[in-house]
Amino acid sequence: MSHSRLRRLPSWQALQQHAAVIGEKHLRELFADDPQRGEAFALEEVGLYLDYSKQRVDSDTLRLLRELAAACDLPGHTEAMFGGERINTTENRAVLHVALRAPAGEQILVDGHDVVADVHAVLDRMAAFADRVRSGSWLGHSGKRIRNVVSIGIGGSDLGPVMAYEALRDYSAREMTFRFVSNVDGTDFVEATRDLDAAETLFIVCSKTFTTLETLSNAQAARAWCLDALGDEKAIAKHFVAVSTNADEVAKFGIDTAHMFGFWDWVGGRYSMESAIGLSTMLAIGPERFREMLAGFHAMDEHFRHAPYERNLPVLMGLLAIWNNNFLDAASVAVLPYEQYLKRFPAYLQQLTMESNGKSVTLDGTAVDYATGPIYWGEPGTNGQHSFYQLIHQGTRIVPCDFIGFGQSLNPLPVRGGGDQHDLLMANLIAQGEALAFGKSAEQVRAEGTPEALVPHRTFSGNRPSSTILAERLTPHALGTLIALYEHSVFVQGVIWGIDSFDQWGVELGKQLAKTTIAELTATDEPTLAHDSSTNRLIRRYRQLRDG
Numbered sequence: 001m002s003h004s005r006l007r008r009l010p011s012w013q014a015l016q017q018h019a020a021v022i023g024e025k026h027l028r029e030l031f032a033d034d035p036q037r038g039e040a041f042a043l044e045e046v047g048l049y050l051d052y053s054k055q056r057v058d059s060d061t062l063r064l065l066r067e068l069a070a071a072c073d074l075p076g077h078t079e080a081m082f083g084g085e086r087i088n089t090t091e092n093r094a095v096l097h098v099a100l101r102a103p104a105g106e107q108i109l110v111d112g113h114d115v116v117a118d119v120h121a122v123l124d125r126m127a128a129f130a131d132r133v134r135s136g137s138w139l140g141h142s143g144k145r146i147r148n149v150v151s152i153g154i155g156g157s158d159l160g161p162v163m164a165y166e167a168l169r170d171y172s173a174r175e176m177t178f179r180f181v182s183n184v185d186g187t188d189f190v191e192a193t194r195d196l197d198a199a200e201t202l203f204i205v206c207s208k209t210f211t212t213l214e215t216l217s218n219a220q221a222a223r224a225w226c227l228d229a230l231g232d233e234k235a236i237a238k239h240f241v242a243v244s245t246n247a248d249e250v251a252k253f254g255i256d257t258a259h260m261f262g263f264w265d266w267v268g269g270r271y272s273m274e275s276a277i278g279l280s281t282m283l284a285i286g287p288e289r290f291r292e293m294l295a296g297f298h299a300m301d302e303h304f305r306h307a308p309y310e311r312n313l314p315v316l317m318g319l320l321a322i323w324n325n326n327f328l329d330a331a332s333v334a335v336l337p338y339e340q341y342l343k344r345f346p347a348y349l350q351q352l353t354m355e356s357n358g359k360s361v362t363l364d365g366t367a368v369d370y371a372t373g374p375i376y377w378g379e380p381g382t383n384g385q386h387s388f389y390q391l392i393h394q395g396t397r398i399v400p401c402d403f404i405g406f407g408q409s410l411n412p413l414p415v416r417g418g419g420d421q422h423d424l425l426m427a428n429l430i431a432q433g434e435a436l437a438f439g440k441s442a443e444q445v446r447a448e449g450t451p452e453a454l455v456p457h458r459t460f461s462g463n464r465p466s467s468t469i470l471a472e473r474l475t476p477h478a479l480g481t482l483i484a485l486y487e488h489s490v491f492v493q494g495v496i497w498g499i500d501s502f503d504q505w506g507v508e509l510g511k512q513l514a515k516t517t518i519a520e521l522t523a524t525d526e527p528t529l530a531h532d533s534s535t536n537r538l539i540r541r542y543r544q545l546r547d548g
């Protein structure tokens with residue numbers, strides 16, 4: 001059987017041969033061969049410093065990867081995205097999250113219509129609303145000011161808002177409480193609301209489609225909770241707003257569309273946190289800070305679109321991901337922020353990366369004959385060090401790591417005797433990359449007087465790749481650049497693999513089967529089941545356990 005077009009490309013084949021050469025080289029050797037490597041394989045753009053010298057690459061690798069990008073017409077695909085072409089072909093949609101952060105006055109046309117003007121009209125409405133709530137002039141039904149905001153949504157309508165709220169908490173209105181409800185598990189809603197006063201609580205129901213089971217169930221629960229406490233249908237108007245592309249469904253649910261903030265089908269769920277889906281973020285940090293975040297996104301968009309590939313952060317990150325995934329056979333990427341405020345960043349990236357690039361057919365429907373999206377996962381440092389880093393250092397699998405850190409802490413905490421806890425944190429970040437790359441040889445271990453039986457256990461092979469991203473300080477702007485960096489890196493990978501990074505058909509089957517199963521679980525009489533023997537038995541056993 002002949003290989004796919006991608007695998008037949010000269011640059012792909014050259015990379016395969018080159019991988020055999022690099023495979024023989026240890027990072028120790030690469031560093032020894034080039035004493036300037038730490039400077040040469042690093043760059044700083046739009047406030048982000050990227051050190052990729054601890055990746056298992058040399059300048060030939062990078063040249064070949066750039067050739068691969070050219071052979072896959074990355075520039076053409078990039079322009080198609082920025083130009084509003086319908087590059088999400090399976091849904092026949094444009095992909096224009098970049099328009100969400102384009103400055104007012106810029107023009108991006110979709111079917112002849114300027115969407116940037118629409119974006120700014122919604123941003124202005126959001127800002128006016130956020131100002132009213134934050135200043136206390138938007139009052140609840142009984143005249144109390146809003147002190148609690150509960151955002152209800154799931155997937156792209158939740159992960160971005162939660163991540164951004166946590167990331168930018170230092171800038172948030174501390175007198176207000178923000179909660180997020182996503183899971184259809186009733187515990188999520190009950191725990192999020194149990195200590196809240198309904199008279200002071202605003203619900204934001206976020207759903208692009210406004211048909212999502214989890215979100216609508218939780219929104220119904222919120223409505224009942226609110227009515228129960230406030231005893232008046234009229235209260236809904238003061239305590240519920242919606243964010244959606246689907247005005248009809250919002251109205252059907254009973255939320256006045258005057259209290260709806262819209263977005264558009266050219267915004268993918270996982271690319272929507274800077275649209276009205278970010279209303280909770282704006283309520284937390286205020287419109288000005290929100291706009292700073294948008295400016296950060298936009299700065300990275302411009303950089304991605306215009307910087308030469310040698311100095312293009314998302315292109316480099318995307319190509320390095322291809323290299324590790326397809327040529328060094330690394331199946332996952334660990335994202336390790338050494339910044340507590342980024343604790344939900346790995347979870348956010350899981351949807352961004354895996355819902356985008358977890359595909360096994362190309363745009364024309366042909367099965368791929370190469371690995372696509374790696375598994376993204378992670379935890380904030382230093383917590384991960386005391387948990388799963390063991391495997392990253394000494395396990396049999398190669399796990400490329402992205403370390404993320406900042407020069408300045410938002411919460412400096414002096415250490416007795418001098419220094420700050422932030423230095424301890426960052427020393428750990430820097431040391432981990434060094435340990436992964438260079439390891440510790442058996443000779444070094446022996447030289448420390450280690451008993452021979454323990455030498456193999458205490459040896460570190462090293463040669464484990466990582467990148468380090470540093471920025472000055474976690475600001476709304478820096479967060480925007482960081483997210484856009486990953487978004488465009490995901491895009492680069494999708495273009496090389498020739499897949500549709502903007503659909504998510506893989507989530508449909510489970511949703512569809514759940515509908516049948518819900519009917520079977522809730523049937524009053526024992527249902528007739530026609531699944532496989534395992535599923536039939538699980539349904540029966542669940543019903544027995546539930547009914548006692």
Ligand code: F6P
Pocket residue numbers: 154155156157206207208209210211212215269270355504507
């Ligand atoms: O199930 C996957 C998904 O469609 C995601 O892509 C999306 O972010 C999420 O569900 C929520 O969808 P909605 O915003 O329409 O409720």
